[in-house]
Amino acid sequence: MEMYPNTLEDRMKCFEEICRRHGIKLTPQRMEVFREVARSGNHPDVESVYRGVRERMPTISLDTVYRTLWKLEELGLVVVLGSTRERTRFDANLEPHHHFVCVECGKTRDFYSKDLLHPKLPESLKTIGTPLSTHVEVRGVCHECRMKNDKNVRSENNCNDPDL
Amino acid sequence: MEMYPNTLEDRMKCFEEICRRHGIKLTPQRMEVFREVARSGNHPDVESVYRGVRERMPTISLDTVYRTLWKLEELGLVVVLGSTRERTRFDANLEPHHHFVCVECGKTRDFYSKDLLHPKLPESLKTIGTPLSTHVEVRGVCHECRMKNDKNVRSENNCNDPDL
DNA sequence: TTTAATGCAAAAGATTTGCAACATG
DNA sequence: CATGTTGCAAATCTTTTGCATTAAA
Secondary structure (H helix, E strand, C coil), X not given: CCCCCCCHHHHHHHHHHHHHHCCCCXXXXXXXXXXXXXXXXXXXXXXXXXXXXXXHCXXXXXXXXXXXXXXXXXXXXXXXXXXXXXXXXXXXXXXXXEEEEECCCCCEEEECCHHHHCCCCCHHHHHCEEEEEEEEEEEEEEHHHHHHHHHHHHXXXXXXXXXX | CCCCCCCHHHHHHHHHHHHHHCCCCCCHHHHHHHHHHHXXXXXXXXXXXXXXXXXXXXXXXXXXXXXXXXXXXXXXXCEXXXXXXXXXXXXXXXXXXXXXXXXXXXXEEEECCXXXXXXXXXXXXXXXXXXXXXXXXXXXXXXXHHHHHHHXXXXXXXXXXXXX
16 A cells, blocks of 8 residues: 655655655755645646745746756656646547547547546545546557667667667 | 547538538638648647648648637637646646546646546557556536536626625 | 638747856765 | 756747738628
8 A cells, every 4th residue: 555645744755855866956946846836735837836935935036946847747746737748739539538648759549438438436526516527548658659669678788789 | 329520521511510600700721720630630739730731721820720729629629638728737746636627717626536546448448558547537617616607697687796 | 891810920928948156965 | 076956038939919901701
């Protein structure tokens, strides 16, 4: 049974631990940026984080906030909501469907499943609102990337690889 | 049993029908932009659509593509992938969870469900790739907005509403 | 003929980058 | 001390807007 840090205090500990482990410097700016995201349950955007941190640290710059947030994501300490760094994309497929997103190449592929269109939602949702539709996003590695990776692994170990 | 237009031809028909129904002018630019999205299975971004359309219509401007795509979305003819027009947002909650997104106010709230973390995925996924994790996004109306709406409806019908 | 849509150019936003000064490990 | 990090300003990239012109219904 895994445990996740869910108090602000635990999250800060986890943050410091991981920075140390990665040889990443523990600067006051980083601590404040992380604290700001960690204590907010609201999925803040960059501006909100910036505003929040500035109250305690008025000299911090916006680009440091950007850099820090991406660094935190890289370290797996925060997660990006919605479609990450990508541009807006459009889909004319109106048939209800789901998406498989490849974590390597970022490509999104459609798939269909009747079961997933109306899954059993938990009771706790009742306290939040009235559901209208459900969409499932599966993250994974697509076969295309899988094959590419296999090839690269081979290349690393084999100096006779014809592709080199 | 609903039917969705899944051939390019059907989609074009549907598009023309809906434009007419909404009194929206059927310009060559709009037709080309829609055709470009409709025929591509790749969830193209704005630039791709622009490039694609320009091959047949070299004078079209990028802002027309933007305007048209948003108009198509408004008409329900295309769907936006990922987190729409919003900014990037961050989340320090690492515990696996799902999101309830309010279609009115756009706010995202977390919810938890063990069942949804490992739902039964369809066979068809095997042809796409190897799943690592699953995330469910429920769209609906949150109670907050629901109440706001109720109030507005009341206001419209009641000139004595104390809030007016 | 009326009204909405287009193209252009400029503006506005969001995010990134180069670089010198600075702070952490 | 060495290296990674910061702040600033400028650059870049994406998206939106005002306006005169044009085209659809």
